[in-house]
Amino acid sequence: MGLSRTDRPIAARTATRLRPPGVAAAEQRAGTPGGKLRDMSGPDARAAAATASYDAAAVEAKWQARWADAGCFKATADERQRKFFNFDGGPFPNGALHMGHVRTFTLGDVMARYRRMCGDAVLYCFEFDAFGLPNELAANALGIAPEELTRRNIAQMTRQMIRLGLSYDWDHVVTTCDPAYYRWTQWLFLKLRERGLVYRMPAELNWCPSCHTTLAHMQVDDGCCWRCDTPVESRKLTQWFVALGRYSAILSDSLERMEGFSPRVRNVLQGFIGKTPGLEFDFVIRGHPEVTLTAFARAEYVDAVPSYLAVAPGHPALADLLTRTQADALRPMNQRRRAQAAAQPPLDGFDTGLEAVEAHTGVRLPVFVARHVDPAFATGVEIGYPAADPRARQFAERHKIACAPPNAGSPLKGRPATHYRVRDWLVSRQRAWGTPIPIVHCEACGEVPVPEQALPVRVPILTPNLPPGGLAAVPGFAAAQCPCCGKPARRETDTLDCYFDVVWCFLACANGLKPDFKFQASDFADWTPVDWFHNGLDSLFYMHLYRFLGQVLHEMAVLPEPEPIRCYIGHDAVLLDGRKMSKHHGNVVSPDAVIEKEGADVLRVHVLWSANPLKSVEWSQAGLQRAKRLLLDVWKLVTRHALEVRTTADAPPMDASAQPSPLDKAAARAARRVTEFLERYQYAGCLQEIQTLIVRLEAEAERLSNRPSAPRDSFANGIRCLVTMLAPFAPHMAEELWEEIGGKDLVARAPWPILATDAPHAAMPKNPARGQREAAAP
Numbered sequence: 001m002g003l004s005r006t007d008r009p010i011a012a013r014t015a016t017r018l019r020p021p022g023v024a025a026a027e028q029r030a031g032t033p034g035g036k037l038r039d040m041s042g043p044d045a046r047a048a049a050a051t052a053s054y055d056a057a058a059v060e061a062k063w064q065a066r067w068a069d070a071g072c073f074k075a076t077a078d079e080r081q082r083k084f085f086n087f088d089g090g091p092f093p094n095g096a097l098h099m100g101h102v103r104t105f106t107l108g109d110v111m112a113r114y115r116r117m118c119g120d121a122v123l124y125c126f127e128f129d130a131f132g133l134p135n136e137l138a139a140n141a142l143g144i145a146p147e148e149l150t151r152r153n154i155a156q157m158t159r160q161m162i163r164l165g166l167s168y169d170w171d172h173v174v175t176t177c178d179p180a181y182y183r184w185t186q187w188l189f190l191k192l193r194e195r196g197l198v199y200r201m202p203a204e205l206n207w208c209p210s211c212h213t214t215l216a217h218m219q220v221d222d223g224c225c226w227r228c229d230t231p232v233e234s235r236k237l238t239q240w241f242v243a244l245g246r247y248s249a250i251l252s253d254s255l256e257r258m259e260g261f262s263p264r265v266r267n268v269l270q271g272f273i274g275k276t277p278g279l280e281f282d283f284v285i286r287g288h289p290e291v292t293l294t295a296f297a298r299a300e301y302v303d304a305v306p307s308y309l310a311v312a313p314g315h316p317a318l319a320d321l322l323t324r325t326q327a328d329a330l331r332p333m334n335q336r337r338r339a340q341a342a343a344q345p346p347l348d349g350f351d352t353g354l355e356a357v358e359a360h361t362g363v364r365l366p367v368f369v370a371r372h373v374d375p376a377f378a379t380g381v382e383i384g385y386p387a388a389d390p391r392a393r394q395f396a397e398r399h400k401i402a403c404a405p406p407n408a409g410s411p412l413k414g415r416p417a418t419h420y421r422v423r424d425w426l427v428s429r430q431r432a433w434g435t436p437i438p439i440v441h442c443e444a445c446g447e448v449p450v451p452e453q454a455l456p457v458r459v460p461i462l463t464p465n466l467p468p469g470g471l472a473a474v475p476g477f478a479a480a481q482c483p484c485c486g487k488p489a490r491r492e493t494d495t496l497d498c499y500f501d502v503v504w505c506f507l508a509c510a511n512g513l514k515p516d517f518k519f520q521a522s523d524f525a526d527w528t529p530v531d532w533f534h535n536g537l538d539s540l541f542y543m544h545l546y547r548f549l550g551q552v553l554h555e556m557a558v559l560p561e562p563e564p565i566r567c568y569i570g571h572d573a574v575l576l577d578g579r580k581m582s583k584h585h586g587n588v589v590s591p592d593a594v595i596e597k598e599g600a601d602v603l604r605v606h607v608l609w610s611a612n613p614l615k616s617v618e619w620s621q622a623g624l625q626r627a628k629r630l631l632l633d634v635w636k637l638v639t640r641h642a643l644e645v646r647t648t649a650d651a652p653p654m655d656a657s658a659q660p661s662p663l664d665k666a667a668a669r670a671a672r673r674v675t676e677f678l679e680r681y682q683y684a685g686c687l688q689e690i691q692t693l694i695v696r697l698e699a700e701a702e703r704l705s706n707r708p709s710a711p712r713d714s715f716a717n718g719i720r721c722l723v724t725m726l727a728p729f730a731p732h733m734a735e736e737l738w739e740e741i742g743g744k745d746l747v748a749r750a751p752w753p754i755l756a757t758d759a760p761h762a763a764m765p766k767n768p769a770r771g772q773r774e775a776a777a778p
Contacts, residue, residue, distance in 0.1 A: 054635045056599025060732040064162055072748055073167040075123035077526035083123070084115045085527045087506045089535025089542065090126035090173075092498075093153035094134045097160045098588035099574040099581050099607070099619060100536065106604045107571055107613055107683065108534045109166045113728040114678050116167075117752040123527050125169055127505035128154050130177035132498045133211055136433040136466075143464045146433035150177060160591060164600050165731045167748070172512040176435075176501040180513050183456035185501055186438040187519060189427075190449045197243045197552065198427075200447065204314060205426065207235040212468040213430045214239060240428035240437060240494065247548050248273055248420035255547075260567030264614075265540065272541055274377075274421025278302065279414030281383065283309060283356035285367070291317055293356060293367075296378035296419060297385065297412075304388035305404035306412060307396055309356045309365045310349070314375035321354060322369075330369065346371055347391075347398045363411050370395060378419040383412075422544070427497045430470040432462050434495030442482035442489040451483050457491070471495060503545045506530050506564070507553075521558055530565045537570035537614075569681055571613035581619065589619055601730035602628045608729055609687040630687070631730055633694050638719055638737045641701060646742040648716035663714040666696050667721045671753040674725050687729060693722055716741075721753045 067073060077083060088108040091101055105126075112124035130150050139146040154175060161168065174181050192198045206215040210230040219225070220232050252275045255266055278298045285291045295309055311318060313330055322330065349370040356365050365383070372391065373382050386393040386403040396403055428437060436457040438450035450457055460477050467473045472493035482489040510527040517523055529550075535542070543565070550564035573580040576587045594603045605627035610617045638645075660668070670693040677685035697718050704710055719741060727734035727747045738747035 054599075054632060054733070056601065056732075057596075059736045060163070060165065060600050063732045063735040064165065066735070066746070067167070067748065070746065072746055073124065073169050075125075075169045075172060075527075076121060077123075078121045081119060081121035083527060084112075084120040084532065085506075085510065085530045086112045086115065086122060086124040086532045087509065087530045087534065088124075088126040089533070089539055090128050090502075090505070091157060092129045092132060092134070093150055093157055094132075094138065095153055095156075097157055097591055099591060101157075102164065102591050102603065103571060103574050103607050103617060104534070104536055105161065105164065105166050106607055107569075108532075109164075110608065110678070110683055110728040111532055111534070112167050113731060113748060114752065116748065117724070117727065117750060119751070123169060123172060123510070124167055125172035125509040127173065127502060127509060128157075128175040128177075129498055129502050129505075130154065130175050131182075131434045131495075131501055133213060133429070133431050133433070136431055136462075137211075139433075140465050145462050145464055147177065147459075147462065150433075163595060164591070164604065167731070172509045174505065174508045174513055176498070176505065177433075177459070179456050179458060181508060182435040182459075182501065184508070184513075184517070184519055185435050185496065185504070186450070186455050186457060187452060188504055189496065189500070190438060190452070191556070192242060192552065193449065195552070195556075197246070198240060199243065200238060200240050202236055202238045203241075203426075204234050204236050205239060206232045207237075209233055211431075213470070214426060214428065239426055242425040242427055242500075244425040244545075244548055245420060245422060247551055248275070248422055249418070250551060251544065251547055252420065254563070258563065260565075261543075265543075265568055265570065268540055269544055272422060272544055275418060276378070276421065277416070277418045278378075279412075280379065280417040281412055281414040282359040283365070283381075284359055285321060286355045286357055286364075288321060288354075291320060292359075293317060293381050294379045295381040295383045296417060297383040297414070298389075301383075301385040301388040302412070302414070304385040306363070306365055306383045307386050307392070307403050308384040308401050309367045310370035310373050310382045310384050310392075310395070311352075311367060312373040312375035312380040313369055313371060315380045318369065321367075322352060326350065326352060326369075347395050349395065349399060351399065358412055360413060361411055366401065368395075368399065368401075374421075376423050377421055378417075425499075425545070427500045428494035429497050430472075431495055432466055432470045432474060433459070434470075434498065435459075435501055436471060437492040437494050437496055439492040440480050440482055440489045441492065442485065442487060444487060445482055445484045445489075448482055448484050448489070454483070499542070499545060502542070503549050506533070506546070519558065521560065524559065528559060528564060529561065530567075532567050532569060533565045534569045534571075537572055540568075540570055543568055569613070572611075572616040574607070574617045574619055576619050578618070594624070598624060598628055599732075601631055601733050605630060605687060605730055608683045610684070612682045612684045614681075630691055630694070631733055633691075633698075634722065634726060634730075634737070635733065637694060637698055637701065638723060639740060641715070641719060642737075642740040642742075644712050645716040645719050648712050661714040663696070663700050663718050667693065667714075667718040667753075670696075671721055671725065675752070675754045678728075683729070686725075690722065690725055690729075693718070693725075697722060723747060724750050724753050 086108060088105055091097065108124070112122050116122045135150050135153070136146045139149040142149065176182060176185070189198060206220050207213075208215055208225040208228065208230055210228045211225060214235075214237060215225060215232060224231055252270060252273045255261070255269055255273075258266065261269070276298055278296055279302050281295050281297070283293045283295060285293065293309065293311065297306075318330065319327075349368050349372075352367045352369060354367040356367050357363070358365075368384075370382075372395070373380065384392040384396060384401070386396040386401070393403070395401070436459060438455060438457045440448045440450060442448050460471070460474050462474065470493060471477050478491045478493050480489050480491040481487070507524055507528065511517055511523045514523075533543075546564055550559060551562045553559040553564070554562040575581060576589065579585060579587060581588055591603060602624065606624045607617060609627055609630075610620075610623045670689050673689045674686045677683065677689065697715070700715050700718070704712065704715060720743070723734055723737045723741065723743070724747060726737075727750070731748065734747050738750070743750065
């Protein structure tokens with residue numbers, strides 16, 4: 001499908017035309033055109049540089065321009081190289097980057113740079129998760145269109161990312177609001193529908209009265225909307241769902257074989273899936289022989305004696321069993337349960353006066369309606385075991401239910417059953433700034449999918465201050481012709497949840513959405529599966545959605561294996577005064593202000609050195625100053641001795657039979673230790689080792705100053721080792737120093753030092769976070 005220039009991914013267009021910030025200022029300081037700084041090649045200039053202050057703005061602008069001109073981060077699949085697909089979970093462009101973003105992206109960038117230096121063919125990219133209600137509401141408040149605000153924010157974030165020195169291949173960065181992207185989001189929706197995995201039905205749903213939209217279960221936080229903290233209400237609406245639950249068993253069972261996921265990550269995902277083995281029992285209601293209730297009991301409870309049957313307020317059988325008075329009492333209970341779904345379940349309920357008889361043993365139990373029973377889990381009916389289950393005991397005490405002796409033994413015998421707590425995925429939203437659902441409703445033909453050749457169904461031009469109601473409030477959008485019979489019909493006005501937009505984002509990035517993209521196996525063959533998927537741990541549940549899609553696409557022969565991600569790495573949050581830094585909390589620190597004052601490399605080192613990734617980072621000026629001191633120490637050490645390192649650049653290699661010097665051993669040990677920490681995702685340890693090597697090299701420099709005739713080879717090799725190891729963490733300064741000491745080409749392309757010492761390069765461990773001991777940051 002051919003695309004116009006305006007349909008090209010916005011991120012690629014933006015990154016292409018943006019000149020790295022600071023280039024003009026660097027040119028002015030240097031007094032030369034083209035972004036070149038003053039000539040630093042002469043010995044006098046280098047000696048002066050040893051005492052001059054480090055000009056971060058000039059140096060960083062210079063190397064950002066050089067990287068862009070050289071195209072050194074463009075991914076090229078080469079069968080002679082091991083491929084490494086490094087993917088960052090992308091930002092929602094609702095403003096400028098904050099320090100949480102900086103941590104996410106610098107952590108990913110370190111791994112990408114390191115793997116390139118190890119000789120891998122690296123694809124490093126991300127997506128802009130660009131649709132969503134926050135930008136729709138923010139645009140209305142500003143009196144502009146959501147698309148204008150979104151694209152303005154994307155351009156701002158792109159400039160910030162370039163300024164941070166992030167080594168993305170911008171040709172592979174995609175944006176979910178580009179028609180070239182959401183055309184295939186709609187295609188995917190229809191393919192899932194063809195396979196019976198998308199359905200539409202009425203259901204009691206979470207509703208945010210402030211945002212005027214439904215919410216998925218995972219978007220309700222302690223009974224409130226995840227975005228605006230408004231208490232959630234319950235509404236019965238006809239909505240679109242993805243049958244996520246059908247894959248619960250296979251996703252749960254295969255998760256334990258995912259060695260690239262740490263035990264912590266696997267445990268969280270297993271908890272999200274909620275695999276619950278147990279037994280099922282059939283009960284007939286006395287006086288209502290036509291009604292059978294199937295109850296579920298968890299395996300750890302069934303050896304106890306049951307005391308009662310607890311039925312969820314929303315169970316369909318209650319309509320035939322309750323009196324009018326009881327039914328009236330049920331309605332507000334349903335509302336309260338929905339509003340407090342994520343909180344600790346309350347103990348409200350009532351005795352129905354009914355008695356249930358177990359079909360095989362004749363055991364009789366009183367029937368209660370209990371608000372804590374989830375109608376969407378298992379059968380919606382639980383057996384109360386007060387002797388084994390603390391919540392059942394509390395419910396029994398509150399409602400004065402007689403409890404059996406704890407050691408009486410269970411008289412019930414059921415059939416084995418396993419249920420899962422993960423629910424089917426609600427994917428429709430009542431907003432305008434989102435991917436239109438490609439369905440037409442025809443009175444004669446019913447639900448009709450939009451033909452593939454007519455995709456995408458484009459987002460209409462949204463005027464400022466659009467009233468609530470989503471696409472249904474956009475004049476003319478709903479009017480359509482039925483693709484089957486040609487009669488007047490109504491276009492679906494709900495849009496897709498932004499989680500659905502990004503569920504395939506890493507696949508889009510793998511291809512870059514080339515003009516001949518067809519969502520087929522050959523489009524992804526070069527780079528999939530993802531080797532290193534990185535984002536914040538607060539977004540971990542996305543991984544379940546990605547794995548679900550991987551299973552489906554494998555069945556469709558689009559992916560060669562069912563697991564689309566080999567290794568998932570997460571990190572904890574950046575805190576300010578003990579609270580997570582976010583726009584939502586209004587406690588962000590601007591990266592731009594820090595970069596203006598201290599430079600991007602200082603910011604990167606501070607964020608990386610403050611704590612290892614699985615620990616939270618408390619933002620502090622003291623940590624920023626420590627990072628600044630480290631980099632100034634490197635700058636002074638290397639520039640002071642750049643000439644002698646240059647003069648040893650072409651010296652003959654040391655005799656292979658000669659014993660390595662103590663400094664050679666120290667540098668090799670540092671390289672091995674930094675490599676080990678990198679492979680174990682412990683970047684704070686890397687920087688501590690670099691600091692130790694600086695101290696060792698400074699001591700050697702002092703010793704050599706008193707011995708003018710002593711060989712300098714080991715010292716020069718140690719300096720080169722230091723600069724190359726610094727490159728993933730402070731890439732701008734490392735490039736400048738590499739040039740100063742006579743390094744060939746770019747340090748970003750230099751071999752990793754442990755390879756040069758003939759030490760074996762360890763392959764990426766199956767689980768880099770396994771057994772990680774999170775010591776306090778040094």
